[in-house]
Amino acid sequence: MKPILTVSNLSKDFIKPLDLIAKFLNKVGQDNKEEVVHAVDDVSFTVQRGEIVGIVGESGCGKSTLGRMVAGILSPTNGSVEFDSAQTKTSDLPQALQTQMIFQDPFSSLNPRKRVIDIITEAPIFHGLIARKQKNEFAAEMLQRVGLDPDTLQRYPHQFSGGQRQRIGIARALAVSPELLVCDESIAALDVSIQAQIINLFVQLRDEFTLTYLFISHDIGVIEHISDRVIVMYLGRIVETAPISSFLQTPNHPYTKALLAGVPRLEVGKREYEPVSGEIPSPLAPPTGCHFHPRCPFAIEKCQREAPVLRELSAGHFSACHLNDEAQS
Amino acid sequence: MKPILQIENLQTHFFTKAGVAKAVDGVSFDINAGEVVGLVGESGSGKSITGFSVMGLVDAPGRIVGGRIMFKGADIAAMSPQELQSLRGNRISMIFQDPMMTLNPVLRVETQMVEAIKAHDSTISKSEARVRARDALGLVGISAPEERMRAYPHQFSGGMRQRVSIAIAMLNRPDLIIADEPTTALDVTIQGQVIHEMQRLCEVTKTALLWITHDLAVVAGIADRICVMYAGRVVEQGPIASTISQPLHPYTRGLMGSVPSQNRRGQPLQQIDGMVPSLLNLPVGCAFQNRCSMVSDKCLSETPGPTDVGGKRLVRCVNVGQEQAS
Ligand SMILES: Nc1ncnc2c1ncn2[C@@H]1O[C@H](COP(=O)(O)OP(=O)(O)OP(=O)(O)O)[C@@H](O)[C@H]1O
Numbered sequence A: 001m002k003p004i005l006t007v008s009n010l011s012k013d014f015i016k017p018l019d020l021i022a023k024f025l026n027k028v029g030q031d032n033k034e035e036v037v038h039a040v041d042d043v044s045f046t047v048q049r050g051e052i053v054g055i056v057g058e059s060g061c062g063k064s065t066l067g068r069m070v071a072g073i074l075s076p077t078n079g080s081v082e083f084d085s086a087q088t089k090t091s092d093l094p095q096a097l098q099t100q101m102i103f104q105d106p107f108s109s110l111n112p113r114k115r116v117i118d119i120i121t122e123a124p125i126f127h128g129l130i131a132r133k134q135k136n137e138f139a140a141e142m143l144q145r146v147g148l149d150p151d152t153l154q155r156y157p158h159q160f161s162g163g164q165r166q167r168i169g170i171a172r173a174l175a176v177s178p179e180l181l182v183c184d185e186s187i188a189a190l191d192v193s194i195q196a197q198i199i200n201l202f203v204q205l206r207d208e209f210t211l212t213y214l215f216i217s218h219d220i221g222v223i224e225h226i227s228d229r230v231i232v233m234y235l236g237r238i239v240e241t242a243p244i245s246s247f248l249q250t251p252n253h254p255y256t257k258a259l260l261a262g263v264p265r266l267e268v269g270k271r272e273y274e275p276v277s278g279e280i281p282s283p284l285a286p287p288t289g290c291h292f293h294p295r296c297p298f299a300i301e302k303c304q305r306e307a308p309v310l311r312e313l314s315a316g317h318f319s320a321c322h323l324n325d326e327a328q329s
Numbered sequence B: 001m002k003p004i005l006q007i008e009n010l011q012t013h014f015f016t017k018a019g020v021a022k023a024v025d026g027v028s029f030d031i032n033a034g035e036v037v038g039l040v041g042e043s044g045s046g047k048s049i050t051g052f053s054v055m056g057l058v059d060a061p062g063r064i065v066g067g068r069i070m071f072k073g074a075d076i077a078a079m080s081p082q083e084l085q086s087l088r089g090n091r092i093s094m095i096f097q098d099p100m101m102t103l104n105p106v107l108r109v110e111t112q113m114v115e116a117i118k119a120h121d122s123t124i125s126k127s128e129a130r131v132r133a134r135d136a137l138g139l140v141g142i143s144a145p146e147e148r149m150r151a152y153p154h155q156f157s158g159g160m161r162q163r164v165s166i167a168i169a170m171l172n173r174p175d176l177i178i179a180d181e182p183t184t185a186l187d188v189t190i191q192g193q194v195i196h197e198m199q200r201l202c203e204v205t206k207t208a209l210l211w212i213t214h215d216l217a218v219v220a221g222i223a224d225r226i227c228v229m230y231a232g233r234v235v236e237q238g239p240i241a242s243t244i245s246q247p248l249h250p251y252t253r254g255l256m257g258s259v260p261s262q263n264r265r266g267q268p269l270q271q272i273d274g275m276v277p278s279l280l281n282l283p284v285g286c287a288f289q290n291r292c293s294m295v296s297d298k299c300l301s302e303t304p305g306p307t308d309v310g311g312k313r314l315v316r317c318v319n320v321g322q323e324q325a326s
């Protein structure tokens, strides 16, 4: 089956411009260079229709940058995002609508001066998906889909709780019949008991409308719960990707193992924490070779020199670690 | 042995234009020496205000309007300002989610630590204080502390800053540390480091720890006992293992069920429908009534008091524990 999403060799560099002092010092003879962050560094993967793919990794590893490029709101420095739509054959919808992004902050992403009905119907009316006179009926249906009372259509965002606002954000995204949702920390700002409501809603919508998700979260418990497949990133690169069962049972990459070992778990109970040593390096000056080598307990000499490539270990399970080269040769 | 900290029926209210917000309304619990107590609950349930009340950090329009806070058997309200000052910062210290609440951005880490030591021990020489500061940084896992302590806070990463603030909190070997979401902003591997250091330090120094968080899984990993707050009250407290394996209060049960766990993959999470009522507008009776699946007539008129259900557990629910009691 043709994947709905094919990401090939995708990269994004951000250039950190020189500040005034550095510019001045350059004038008097110093040689300060602009710094470049390889926020996303040569990333490739595919996603099948109806799949929920979780993306995990530490702060600054490029999850949001990747998500924004997939959603088409940030242009890549290199590489491509290919989208195989089921709809393009029948309609001429712009591709930007078929991928919608749901953000962390349900408060700032909704216009406080607009009523819920207008928030939800603005885009579909603009793109001619619905007629103006269908507005009421359509918005009511969208609200029902996300578990909100259609009687609240005329209200403003501030009259809702955090969880309800996140539902409105989801209803707004669903209103343009997207096929792929990129959820960037979409539940991080919500209380645990409310998080459960929204996670259940995402899964239910997937089942009802065969939606596909890229689900970005730093909460590995949530990722484990919701994902069919997991992508682990470290400093801009994918270090491991695996179906959820292999991710949980036979994680391969030392970073993935460290991550899983550090996850607090309700069912484990009281325990001693055995931490990974070292700091997360600055993305401005990532370590040479394998980015993880200064923190890796298994690092060999080669790891400082050479960046490992992703190798397939079993069906759909890829890992980028030199220890696997040894095993193969 | 007397507990390090006893909180008895603490009430901290905020007198706002819109009405009185009972942020903490009848909270009672103890912490013993060397014990780790986890304080969990939804956003706005009063966890931080409970900690602030102990530290004397409640600002207007908030005020402690009732109850007692006892430190090693002595009522804090009866202490002189000097006694209080030496208590807070010396015998009790606090760690915040944002380490910059503790750190001064324009002073070198060294200067701040030396000052903190000298503030509580005026006889110590500057060089002695420096050595103690350096050792404290080493203890929380900061490499090359001698050099690092000459840096400014912004030259550290978030995880390192938090470790510096922990080192400062531990400087005077306090009897109690109140840690308010100390690892919430940190990445998993860095969170692991910070928890590891705190566990170790508390074990060595027998420091008691009140760990405030909304993350049940973190509490499950470090606490001896847990207190669960809802709308200003502790609705359930008890030993960590029995409370997690067999929660009794309907809110605690819902909370445990809503945490994703490996052995329930593929099933919908249990969810608590509805939302927390406004503190300005709490219903008569149990504050959880609008979300509770066990609600009965009694809940709408009676405010449940803490019931001892055995096994050192207390639950505030009119429908739990009654059968055992009667
Ligand atoms: N607009 C920008 N300009 C410059 N640098 C940026 C920009 N956006 C992101 N970066 C940098 O790119 C890197 C990746 O950032 P990104 O936001 O994608 O990380 P993330 O994995 O989403 O992190 P978090 O978990 O903290 O959200 C970081 O080093 C960040 O500082």
Ligand SMILES: Nc1ncnc2c1ncn2[C@@H]1O[C@H](COP(=O)(O)OP(=O)(O)OP(=O)(O)O)[C@@H](O)[C@H]1O
Pocket: B014, B016, B021, B023, B041, B042, B043, B044, B045, B046, B047, B048, B049, B050, B060, B061, B062, B214, B279
């Ligand atoms: N200055 C204030 N004025 C009015 N109400 C306040 C003030 N400070 C706190 N409150 C109220 O006190 C209640 C308890 O707040 P607290 O900060 O203790 O919550 P919390 O449990 O720590 O929540 P979180 O998990 O979000 O940190 C909140 O509902 C809040 O609205």
Ligand code: SF4
Pocket: A253, A254, A255, A290, A291, A292, A293, A294, A296, A297, A298, A299, A300, A303, A308, A320, A321, A322, A323
């Ligand atoms: S390549 Fe080397 S440093 Fe990188 S994860 Fe593998 S063993 Fe560790």
Ligand code: SF4
Pocket: B249, B250, B251, B286, B287, B288, B289, B290, B292, B293, B294, B295, B296, B299, B304, B316, B317, B318, B319, B320
């Ligand atoms: S007192 Fe009633 S409403 Fe409150 S938790 Fe118990 S059963 Fe539910």
Ligand SMILES: [Mg+2]
Pocket: A063, A064, A065, A184
């Ligand atoms: Mg991000």
Ligand SMILES: [Mg+2]
Pocket: B047, B048, B049, B180
């Ligand atoms: Mg708080």
